[in-house]
Amino acid sequence: MPLISPNGGNIAIVGASETERVGVVPDMSMIQLHADAARRALKDAGLTPADVDGIATAETQVIEVAAMLGIRPRWMDGTTIGGCSFMAHVRHAAAAIATGQASVVLITHGESGRSWVGMPNYSMNPRGPDGQFEQPFGAIAPYSLFTLPALAFLEARGMGQRDLAEVVVAQREWAIPNERAQRRTPVTVDEVLTGPRVAYPFTRDMCCVVTDGGGALVLVSAERARDLPSANRAVYLMGSGESCESVLVSQMDDLTSFGSFRRASAEAFETAGVTHDDIDHAMFYDAFAHLPLYMLEDTGFVGFGESGAFHAEGHTRPGGRLPINTNGGGMSYTHSGMYGMYAIQEAVRQLRGEAVVQVPDMKLSFVQGVGGLFWSAASLILSNQAP
Amino acid sequence: MSIGPIPEPTPETAPFWQGAAEGELRIQRCIRCESFYFYPRPFCPKCNSDEVEWKRVSGRARLSSYIINYRPSPEFESKDPQIIALVTLEEGPRLCTNIVGVEPEPDNLRLGMELQVAFEPRGDQFLPVFKPVRI
Numbered sequence A: 001m002p003l004i005s006p007n008g009g010n011i012a013i014v015g016a017s018e019t020e021r022v023g024v025v026p027d028m029s030m031i032q033l034h035a036d037a038a039r040r041a042l043k044d045a046g047l048t049p050a051d052v053d054g055i056a057t058a059e060t061q062v063i064e065v066a067a068m069l070g071i072r073p074r075w076m077d078g079t080t081i082g083g084c085s086f087m088a089h090v091r092h093a094a095a096a097i098a099t100g101q102a103s104v105v106l107i108t109h110g111e112s113g114r115s116w117v118g119m120p121n122y123s124m125n126p127r128g129p130d131g132q133f134e135q136p137f138g139a140i141a142p143y144s145l146f147t148l149p150a151l152a153f154l155e156a157r158g159m160g161q162r163d164l165a166e167v168v169v170a171q172r173e174w175a176i177p178n179e180r181a182q183r184r185t186p187v188t189v190d191e192v193l194t195g196p197r198v199a200y201p202f203t204r205d206m207c208c209v210v211t212d213g214g215g216a217l218v219l220v221s222a223e224r225a226r227d228l229p230s231a232n233r234a235v236y237l238m239g240s241g242e243s244c245e246s247v248l249v250s251q252m253d254d255l256t257s258f259g260s261f262r263r264a265s266a267e268a269f270e271t272a273g274v275t276h277d278d279i280d281h282a283m284f285y286d287a288f289a290h291l292p293l294y295m296l297e298d299t300g301f302v303g304f305g306e307s308g309a310f311h312a313e314g315h316t317r318p319g320g321r322l323p324i325n326t327n328g329g330g331m332s333y334t335h336s337g338m339y340g341m342y343a344i345q346e347a348v349r350q351l352r353g354e355a356v357v358q359v360p361d362m363k364l365s366f367v368q369g370v371g372g373l374f375w376s377a378a379s380l381i382l383s384n385q386a387p
Numbered sequence B: 001m002s003i004g005p006i007p008e009p010t011p012e013t014a015p016f017w018q019g020a021a022e023g024e025l026r027i028q029r030c031i032r033c034e035s036f037y038f039y040p041r042p043f044c045p046k047c048n049s050d051e052v053e054w055k056r057v058s059g060r061a062r063l064s065s066y067i068i069n070y071r072p073s074p075e076f077e078s079k080d081p082q083i084i085a086l087v088t089l090e091e092g093p094r095l096c097t098n099i100v101g102v103e104p105e106p107d108n109l110r111l112g113m114e115l116q117v118a119f120e121p122r123g124d125q126f127l128p129v130f131k132p133v134r135i
């Protein structure tokens, strides 16, 4: 097989599905959530497990997912870098398909984050860097770790707690009509600010929901995509990037700007050969309300200190010039623990014209993931235009 | 004695925790590029030199960012809010720690405020925590 570039639309997502249900799914174990999503995504592509020769997942052993589905792969990727692992899997799968190491790659996610059915026991490691230098001080749950640099980010820009609330209010608008979303009640900035306190400056609605769910993607070459029944719904990978920094929030190179967002997104734009003005829609992994603010600035969509006003002025809402987190995001739609898969699923739905709240005239979507608590990042640029 | 998770030193981090037990904040410094760095490792993450040394540092720091955690993890056996902070030492490195000696209210916590290290017993270890120099 001749070598092709993994970028520029040569690799296609031909199957994409979330689990039949997301939210509270106490009758399915973690591995069954993987399997449910995988079988639905393969059906969506017009393929079966027998066609799959490459498989990737995070946190769960790739072997367990392969075995569950009866797959005997020749390519595996167990990259586990937090919730953006699935963006990295797409990037790695594209390279594998481009070099002939795999022809049909299945990427799965399943997590019983709320009901905790069939999940491993949660455990802390007092000998790890976090066990020695974060957890003894109470920085344990994501809301007490991911949130730590937020005040430094806000204060450096003359921004404040209201800017966090504006993100919540803007994203909630997308979730209100979406029956799969967890939080669908309209909210005001003042209601968000006076909501239950979690970790100042964060109130409840500035933190993601906690749910059960899963999702899966099927990737093939664009050439092979043309022969599948799903051909007219294929979504093409234009470019991608990934990076990491530290497993300790305290060791970020800069508390007010995340280098991994800057590096991963710069490579995605460079490899895709497109500019920010070309992007019609963005998914910004939002475990907490400050993340879309960091991402808007670090990925170059707005200038320093402009991310708060960009939300408040409505540019990210329905009808805005850069619709963001159009499923409602992790804070309103769903968040099983590793949200990245759901961000990609929504980008694919938008590019296929199948979203609950559809953005008109979609051609290009930008997807920015974050892993762990400012550990890592991965970016994708996706298109619905065949190369 | 505060209740909560107890750190377990490894060979590379033991001098940090030994220092804390003796009431000293000890941080590594690279002899070649003269930078202080954290967390502990026996080589410099900036220039890859093996020539590094442990130094007792001043314990002076400034508040870089913080949260007030209203939902402490169950390991602490207390519902009292915690001030979890990122502080930047005078010598450069940043640490995750707790701010003590002040009520957990935003009005008491100004970014950039001066802090001084103190040591709090936790199990068989001592944790470096920080107090405002002026309240």
Ligand SMILES: [Zn+2]
Binding pocket: B030, B031, B032, B033, B034, B035, B044, B045, B046, B047, B048, B049
């Ligand atoms: Zn050095």
